[in-house]
Amino acid sequence: MVRQKPDQSAEWTKDFLITDDDVAFLYEWLHQQGKPCATKDLALALVGQRLAMQTKAVQARLARGEAYQPKKSYSVGQTLVFPALDFAVGKVVGIRDGVNPAYPPFKVMQVEIEGEGKVREFPSELDFPHKLNTDIAQLLQGSSPKQIYQEHKAALESAITDKLAQSAALGFVQLDGHWFLRELMPDIHIGYLNLAEAMIELNNRPVSSDEILKELGLPAEIPADIRRFALDVALRADERFMNLGTAKEPAWYLRRLLPPEVLSTPVWLAYTPIAFNRKNISAVLHQVEGEIDDEASDLSAGPAEKRKPGDKVSFVLIAPHRKAGTLPLTPRTRGFFPDGPGAIVPVRLVNGQNGEAMNGWVVPAGGYVFGLRDWYLQNEIPAGALISLQKTGSPSEIIVDFEPRRMRREWVRVARADAGKLTFQMTKYPISCEYDEAMLVAEEESPALNELWIAEQERGRPVLDILLELFPELAKLGPRVHAKTVYAAFNLIRRCPPGPIFYELSVNPCFVDEGNGYWAFDPTKIRMR
Numbered sequence: 001m002v003r004q005k006p007d008q009s010a011e012w013t014k015d016f017l018i019t020d021d022d023v024a025f026l027y028e029w030l031h032q033q034g035k036p037c038a039t040k041d042l043a044l045a046l047v048g049q050r051l052a053m054q055t056k057a058v059q060a061r062l063a064r065g066e067a068y069q070p071k072k073s074y075s076v077g078q079t080l081v082f083p084a085l086d087f088a089v090g091k092v093v094g095i096r097d098g099v100n101p102a103y104p105p106f107k108v109m110q111v112e113i114e115g116e117g118k119v120r121e122f123p124s125e126l127d128f129p130h131k132l133n134t135d136i137a138q139l140l141q142g143s144s145p146k147q148i149y150q151e152h153k154a155a156l157e158s159a160i161t162d163k164l165a166q167s168a169a170l171g172f173v174q175l176d177g178h179w180f181l182r183e184l185m186p187d188i189h190i191g192y193l194n195l196a197e198a199m200i201e202l203n204n205r206p207v208s209s210d211e212i213l214k215e216l217g218l219p220a221e222i223p224a225d226i227r228r229f230a231l232d233v234a235l236r237a238d239e240r241f242m243n244l245g246t247a248k249e250p251a252w253y254l255r256r257l258l259p260p261e262v263l264s265t266p267v268w269l270a271y272t273p274i275a276f277n278r279k280n281i282s283a284v285l286h287q288v289e290g291e292i293d294d295e296a297s298d299l300s301a302g303p304a305e306k307r308k309p310g311d312k313v314s315f316v317l318i319a320p321h322r323k324a325g326t327l328p329l330t331p332r333t334r335g336f337f338p339d340g341p342g343a344i345v346p347v348r349l350v351n352g353q354n355g356e357a358m359n360g361w362v363v364p365a366g367g368y369v370f371g372l373r374d375w376y377l378q379n380e381i382p383a384g385a386l387i388s389l390q391k392t393g394s395p396s397e398i399i400v401d402f403e404p405r406r407m408r409r410e411w412v413r414v415a416r417a418d419a420g421k422l423t424f425q426m427t428k429y430p431i432s433c434e435y436d437e438a439m440l441v442a443e444e445e446s447p448a449l450n451e452l453w454i455a456e457q458e459r460g461r462p463v464l465d466i467l468l469e470l471f472p473e474l475a476k477l478g479p480r481v482h483a484k485t486v487y488a489a490f491n492l493i494r495r496c497p498p499g500p501i502f503y504e505l506s507v508n509p510c511f512v513d514e515g516n517g518y519w520a521f522d523p524t525k526i527r528m529r
Contacts, residue, residue, distance in 0.1 A: 016155045018046075018163035025049050026160075027170065027181065036180040036229045040149070042164075043156040047145040061087045071127040074109055082113070082122075084132060089114045098123060175233050176247035185226060188234035192216050196231075197240055197254060206244045206251035206346055209235075244344050253346070261370045262344050262361040266324035268453075269368060271296040271495045274463060276503040285502040288483050288517045292316070295328040295367030297497035304334035311336070312390040316436045317376075319383040319443065319492050325373025327387065327400070329364065337362045337369065338395040351375065352390070352401025360398070372400065379404075384440030384488065385433050403434040413441045413477060413485070415492050417448035420455070422493050423473050438484035438517075441492065449492065456493045464504045466494060471511070471521045480518040 029045050030037060065079035066072075074080065078092045094110035106126035110119045127133070149156060164172045164179060171182040196212045209228050212235075218227045235241040235252055242258065245251030255263070278298075281289070293315040294300065313332055321327055329337070338345055349360035349371055360371035381387070381402055390399035409428040416423055429442045443449055456466070470489055474481045483505060487498050505511045509525040 016152065016159045018159050022046055022049075023163060023167050023170070026164070026179075027172075030179065030181050031184070034184070035223065035225055036175070036178040039157045039160055039177050039179065040153075042160055042179060043153070044145050044149050046160065047148050047156070051145060051148075058087050061089055064089055068122065069133050070123045070130055071125070071133045073107070073125050080111065085113065088116075090120070093119065095124070098126070103128065173233055175229060175236065178229070180226070180229055185230040185233070186218050186222050188216075188230050192231075193234060193238055193240075196235065196252065200241075200252060200254050201257070204257075206253040208245070209250045209252065212252065242344070244346055251346075258344065259361065259370060261324060261326070262363050265363075265366045265368075266326065266370075267457075268320040268324040269296075269326065269366065269495060271497070274496070274500040276500045278499065278503070280507050281499070281502050282506045282513065284513075284515075284517055285483055285498075285506060289498040289502055292484065292487065292498050293328050293330040293332055294318070294497045295330055296495065297330075297499055299499075300328075300330045300367065302331045304331055307335035307391045309391050309393045312388055314386045314388045316439050317381065317383055317385045317387050318439070318488060319441070320495050321368070322376050322381070322383045324368070324370070325376060326368040326370050327372060327389075329362070329367045329369060333389060336389045336391050336398050346396070348394075348397045349375075350392070350397055350399045352388070352399045353379070353404070357397075358400075375400070379433070380430070381433060382429075382431070382435065382440065382442050383492075384435045384437075384442075386435060404432060405434060407432040413474075413489075414444055415441055415449065415489065416444040416446065417452040420452070421469055421473075422449075422452060422489070424477055424489070426477055436484070438482040439488040441485070441488045443492065453493050463490075463496065463500045464508065466490065467501070467504055468510070468526065471519075472523070475521050479520055480514050481520070483517045483519060486519070 026042055026046060029042070029049075033041075061081050065081045066074075068080045068082045074092050074095070076092050076095060080090055080092065082088050082090060090111040090113040092109050093112050096108050096110075098106040098108040100106075103126060107124045108121050109124050110121055112119055143151075161174070164174065173180050173182050173185065195215060196207075199212060199215055200207050209231055213224075213227055213231060216231070232243075232250055235250075236243065240254060240256070241252050242255045243250045244253050289297070289299065313336070315328065315330075315333060317327075327333065337347060343363070343365060345362040345364070347360040347362055347369070349358040349369075350356070351358060358371055358375060360369055362369050375381075379402065385402055388399075388401045388403070390401065392399060407430055410431050411426050412429045412431065413424050414427040414429060416425070424441075427442075467486070467490070470493075471481065471486065474485060474489055483498075483502060486505065487496075487501050490496055490501055505513075505519055509527060510522050512520040512522050514520050
């Protein structure tokens with residue numbers, strides 16, 4: 001079999017187009033396969049079909065005349081086929097002697113190419129090394145469908161996906177990169193979907209497609225992969241359901257049973273990135289920042305540290321996570337949780353104090369794990385407490401704990417709202433767990449602090465403006481304030497990672513570096529930008 005070499009045209013480039021004939025071919029091809037097929041398989045089939053059509057066209061042209069080779073001799077009136085011209089057909093209308101001292105004697109023939117309306121000249125009887133003088137079978141041998149697919153995968157799959165999506169009315173159905181025909185799928189009607197909803201609610205957990213199919217009782221003569229494909233398509237299209245598993249192993253849950261905090265980022269964690277020059281942050285503050293686990297930090301974009309069963313790590317809880325009932329996903333903590341490909345991954349958070357399990361939800365895109373609000377409240381865990389994570393033998397079970405100690409009242413910073421701004425005072429406060437002294441900032445039980453948070457979001461002040469108001473209040477408790485304390489206090493009224501805060505401390509002369517992470521405030525050196 002001979003075929004046109006694919007690289008002789010732009011057919012497989014990014015401008016590759018799917019025709020209506022191609023759509024008809026893919027429709028029949030899916031019928032023949034009788035099962036859902038990946039876009040890759042459709043692309044390979046279509047390329048094979050195109051190559052077969054090219055081969056047929058080339059063979060038809062070669063049947064009309066001899067394939068042109070410069071080394072051969074031809075006569076007037078002879079019909080030739082020119083491989084280098086996309087197998088154009090031409091007739092020899094004249095022959096003359098060629099003149100070129102660089103070559104031995106040869107002929108030049110005039111040829112009328114069909115469809116061009118003009119005469120071209122080609123050498124003949126010129127036997128010298130040239131690709132057109134090689135064996136015609138080798139000259140015509142082209143790439144295989146697999147080779148073409150590997151080279152033009154993106155263009156092929158994109159063109160097929162776009163065209164078949166536009167052809168949905170013809171019955172093409174797509175799910176996670178796989179295609180099938182609606183007429184070959186069983187009808188998953190509303191009754192089946194209602195049954196799936198009831199089943200999930202009864203189990204109160206994500207349920208697999210196979211578990212649901214067992215209850216639906218679809219005809220056994222329908223292949224299992226088609227039944228599952230039809231069910232997954234129907235569940236995906238129904239807004240009641242959400243896949244918390246993978247494309248290969250779906251785990252269906254009810255959207256209405258999900259906490260609102262996993263469907264959208266809690267207000268306490270919402271952060272709009274602030275531009276700053278990290279090079280201007282002092283070396284000491286770089287080190288301090290590395291000790292803080294904050295999912296909003298640009299440093300948290302790094303790879304997760306690998307964890308094995310038994311591994312344990314501690315982090316300091318900040319006010320936004322305490323209020324939201326969450327914990328941060330950072331390079332140090334991310335490895336304790338499963339890498340689910342979905343937007344939400346269900347886990348079991350095991351209370352390290354009594355072994356009780358709590359429903360947890362990993363939200364990779366938001367950088368947090370939700371499900372600890374009641375646990376924080378019941379154990380009276382303040383912002384600044386040390387929280388530990390321990391990996392178990394089960395990827396979906398993580399032990400969450402704190403280090404308890406005998407309850408006693410200690411002098412701590414307590415934040416309160418006063419006249420529309422955040423103030424602090426040292427107050428005896430009950431503490432029953434280990435904590436980071438620099439980041440321990442208790443909150444007065446008052447709705448005024450929440451109102452202050454809301455007001456600050458509406459004002460949207462620059463970080464420096466907030467620091468110029470906040471730092472003097474902290475300095476009233478002691479002239480030297482640790483950078484961690486500034487960060488923790490700042491996050492009582494505005495969500496912000498350490499970077500932008502530490503940048504302002506580093507570049508503004510009114511903030512004086514006292515060493516070891518401590519800073520003082522000199523109001524005479526305020527320089528507003």
